[in-house]
Amino acid sequence: xxxxxxxxxxxxxxxxxVSRVLNDSVPVLPGTRDRVLAAVAELGYRxxxxxxxxxxxxxRTIGLVIGDILxxxxxxLARAVEDQARALGYSVVIGxxxxxxxxxDHYVGTLLERRVDGLLLCPTAEVTPLVxxxxxxxxxxxxxxxxxxxxxxxxxxxxxxxxxxxxxxxxCALGHRRVAFITGPALLSTGRERxxxxxxxxxxxxxxxxxxxxxxxxxxxxxxxAGAARLLDLPEPPDAIFVGDNLMALGALDEIRxxxxxxxxxxxxxxxxxxxxxxxxxxxxxxxxxxxxxxxxRAVRVLAERMEGRPVSSVVLPARLVVRRSCGxxxxxxxx
Amino acid sequence: xxxxxxxxxxxxxxxxxVSRVLNDSVPVLPGTRDRVLAAVAELGYRxxxxxxxxxxxxxRTIGLVIGDILxxxxxxLARAVEDQARALGYSVVIGxxxxxxxxxDHYVGTLLERRVDGLLLCPTAEVTPLVxxxxxxxxxxxxxxxxxxxxxxxxxxxxxxxxxxxxxxxxCALGHRRVAFITGPALLSTGRERxxxxxxxxxxxxxxxxxxxxxxxxxxxxxxxAGAARLLDLPEPPDAIFVGDNLMALGALDEIRxxxxxxxxxxxxxxxxxxxxxxxxxxxxxxxxxxxxxxxxRAVRVLAERMEGRPVSSVVLPARLVVRRSCGxxxxxxxx
DNA sequence: TTGTATGCGTTATCAT
DNA sequence: ATGATAACGCATACAA
Numbered sequence: 001x002x003x004x005x006x007x008x009x010x011x012x013x014x015x016x017x018v019s020r021v022l023n024d025s026v027p028v029l030p031g032t033r034d035r036v037l038a039a040v041a042e043l044g045y046r047x048x049x050x051x052x053x054x055x056x057x058x059x060r061t062i063g064l065v066i067g068d069i070l071x072x073x074x075x076x077l078a079r080a081v082e083d084q085a086r087a088l089g090y091s092v093v094i095g096x097x098x099x100x101x102x103x104x105d106h107y108v109g110t111l112l113e114r115r116v117d118g119l120l121l122c123p124t125a126e127v128t129p130l131v132x133x134x135x136x137x138x139x140x141x142x143x144x145x146x147x148x149x150x151x152x153x154x155x156x157x158x159x160x161x162x163x164x165x166x167x168x169x170x171x172c173a174l175g176h177r178r179v180a181f182i183t184g185p186a187l188l189s190t191g192r193e194r195x196x197x198x199x200x201x202x203x204x205x206x207x208x209x210x211x212x213x214x215x216x217x218x219x220x221x222x223x224x225x226a227g228a229a230r231l232l233d234l235p236e237p238p239d240a241i242f243v244g245d246n247l248m249a250l251g252a253l254d255e256i257r258x259x260x261x262x263x264x265x266x267x268x269x270x271x272x273x274x275x276x277x278x279x280x281x282x283x284x285x286x287x288x289x290x291x292x293x294x295x296x297x298r299a300v301r302v303l304a305e306r307m308e309g310r311p312v313s314s315v316v317l318p319a320r321l322v323v324r325r326s327c328g329x330x331x332x333x334x335x336x
Numbered sequence: 337x338x339x340x341x342x343x344x345x346x347x348x349x350x351x352x353x354v355s356r357v358l359n360d361s362v363p364v365l366p367g368t369r370d371r372v373l374a375a376v377a378e379l380g381y382r383x384x385x386x387x388x389x390x391x392x393x394x395x396r397t398i399g400l401v402i403g404d405i406l407x408x409x410x411x412x413l414a415r416a417v418e419d420q421a422r423a424l425g426y427s428v429v430i431g432x433x434x435x436x437x438x439x440x441d442h443y444v445g446t447l448l449e450r451r452v453d454g455l456l457l458c459p460t461a462e463v464t465p466l467v468x469x470x471x472x473x474x475x476x477x478x479x480x481x482x483x484x485x486x487x488x489x490x491x492x493x494x495x496x497x498x499x500x501x502x503x504x505x506x507x508c509a510l511g512h513r514r515v516a517f518i519t520g521p522a523l524l525s526t527g528r529e530r531x532x533x534x535x536x537x538x539x540x541x542x543x544x545x546x547x548x549x550x551x552x553x554x555x556x557x558x559x560x561x562a563g564a565a566r567l568l569d570l571p572e573p574p575d576a577i578f579v580g581d582n583l584m585a586l587g588a589l590d591e592i593r594x595x596x597x598x599x600x601x602x603x604x605x606x607x608x609x610x611x612x613x614x615x616x617x618x619x620x621x622x623x624x625x626x627x628x629x630x631x632x633x634r635a636v637r638v639l640a641e642r643m644e645g646r647p648v649s650s651v652v653l654p655a656r657l658v659v660r661r662s663c664g665x666x667x668x669x670x671x672x
Numbered sequence: 673t674t675g676t677a678t679g680c681g682t683t684a685t686c687a688t
Numbered sequence: 689a690t691g692a693t694a695a696c697g698c699a700t701a702c703a704a
Contacts, residue, residue: 003680051683
């Protein structure tokens with residue numbers, strides 16, 4: 001590939017001048033400028049970003065480490081991050097950690113070696129030494145969607161507390177009393193928070209939270225199915241199941257269908273996370289919707305400020321309840 | 337950040353020796369080796385991939401330019417590509433072209449500047465000059481999912497012809513005669529091929545392909561809805577609608593629901609592309625399933641061979657029909 | 673086996 | 689306004 005040298009020779013100027021017109025850092029005589037541009041066009045020259053990064057110590061790249069791009073929540077999040085990053089002139093490299101600390105560290109490691117300017121991390125349960133080092137070294141790091149305790153890192157996330165409280169009230173109003181919750185991993189801040197919000201809301205309504213109505217899942221479809229199966233096998237099964245994320249809801253739906261149970265007649269269903277397809281399920285699923293695109297946008301902005309050395313603080317966005325028909329609503333309630 | 341120099345000083349050796357143990361290119365005395373490794377650990381040294389790339393002229397990175405990561409087909413494709421790439425020691429940088437040639441070129445351009453070792457491209461309609469240049473310059477390029485005519489570039493894609501023929505036969509057997517098709521863009525090879533396969537299969541069964549039953553869509557949800565609307569407004573509406581991709585199917589479903597029509601009693605529905613959620617729709621949707629993960633895997637492998645300078649050829653994978661209940665099947669047919 | 677020195681392509685400093 | 693040149697961090701050819 002052609003380099004600055006080739007362009008310089010072609011235009012009859014020095015490499016310095018080529019660099020100057022390309023970055024228009026310093027004024028250049030219009031005539032020379034044109035000659036350089038002509039040479040660039042003729043040679044199809046493309047600046048080598050690798051060399052530039054080495055020299056400038058900046059890659060205009062940010063890393064994004066998420067759980068799994070196949071999870072629609074993360075898909076949308078990744079897309080939002082990418083859009084905002086592009087708007088700010090950054091590329092983004094994505095890593096799918098699959099909720100495994102070792103794989104998270106694999107990606108954080110390679111991203112560090114690639115000298116990304118900043119990192120957006122949806123942390124897995126544990127605080128790995130690598131993450132701790134990053135914090136110690138003061139590298140631009142922002143937690144996304146989740147937080148890790150005891151670390152001074154800005155986080156951009158959603159607080160679903162109010163929406164969950166509203167959902168519980170909604171379920172009560174519809175006459176449900178035996179409400180179960182399929183939780184996310186207690187090791188994840190999102191898992192914990194949703195569970196706490198649920199139990200608090202239940203108590204606030206004078207409803208008991210029976211231990212057997214709290215099924216521990218792991219945000220994966222299989223655990224949703226298993227959890228639903230155990231709940232439905234109970235001597236006194238719940239009359240409503242609230243599922244902690246969309247993947248587990250898919251699994252719970254599988255199980256409910258497999259048993260020939262009807263929603264909401266036999267059991268009501270609600271989901272934390274909303275999806276376009278929920279409108280088309282039978283019945284349409286009542287869900288807690290997170291402001292995913294806003295989440296991604298804000299995360300990039302916070303990281304950008306952090307990379308520019310400005311002080312930043314965490315961001316918390318509210319979720320909202322989307323009422324449909326899967327909980328026994330009479331007429332579909334508020335249109336989605 | 338610590339560099340080789342720091343490690344060398346710390347271990348009391350030369351930078352060359354550090355480089356040697358890190359890449360174990362040349363045998364190094366066990367003692368020195370240990371000292372180097374100790375220094376690396378102590379300093380938390382991470383090799384600078386940027387500098388390495390500049391020196392070796394390789395980034396161990398491939399670019400992937402797709403239509404839109406929000407399309408579940410591309411989501412799964414991206415994930416498959418990423419997995420296979422990681423297995424081969426490559427990172428992948430993704431770009432969402434949104435089916436726009438200008439945005440495709442934006443990504444191809446930045447990926448070129450970042451000196452990716454190879455590029456996987458789901459080309460938009462037009463052959464842009466940039467793509468033509470890449471081919472001319474002999475850069476490792478593989479077309480994914482789609483092809484572009486008149487270019488000597490290996491392609492890894494799916495042939496849905498047989499599955500579409502099977503679907504048409506299936507529809508006929510179920511008594512459907514007025515079958516409509518909401519097509520993809522004629523400018524996309526995938527759009528054209530599906531349309532051709534459909535019309536050929538219809539003719540083979542002695543069924544007329546009325547022009548008004550061929551609705552032109554663009555693989556986006558809105559066009560699916562609009563197409564379905566026009567079809568259902570026809571004096572003699574179709575008794576079955578085959579939709580060219582999953583996003584347009586979502587749109588078509590919206591329209592059918594909005595009109596209060598029932599599937600398959602009022603109109604049968606089938607979709608090119610299969611999704612996990614299709615099982616849970618009412619009724620479950622009969623679909624043509626593409627071997628997406630295999631598609632991604634093979635694409636990376638072909639590209640890898642191409643990057644290693646070996647001769648490669650195109651790959652075509654077959655799709656298959658998944659019969660469910662949305663076409664009036666009696667008992668759900670073959671379980672999905 | 674190990675060290676010294678060069679160059680990858682770029683930007684930036686210092687002359688001119 | 690422009691040119692010569694050093695330096696970024698690393699891998700490697702060559703020397704020892």
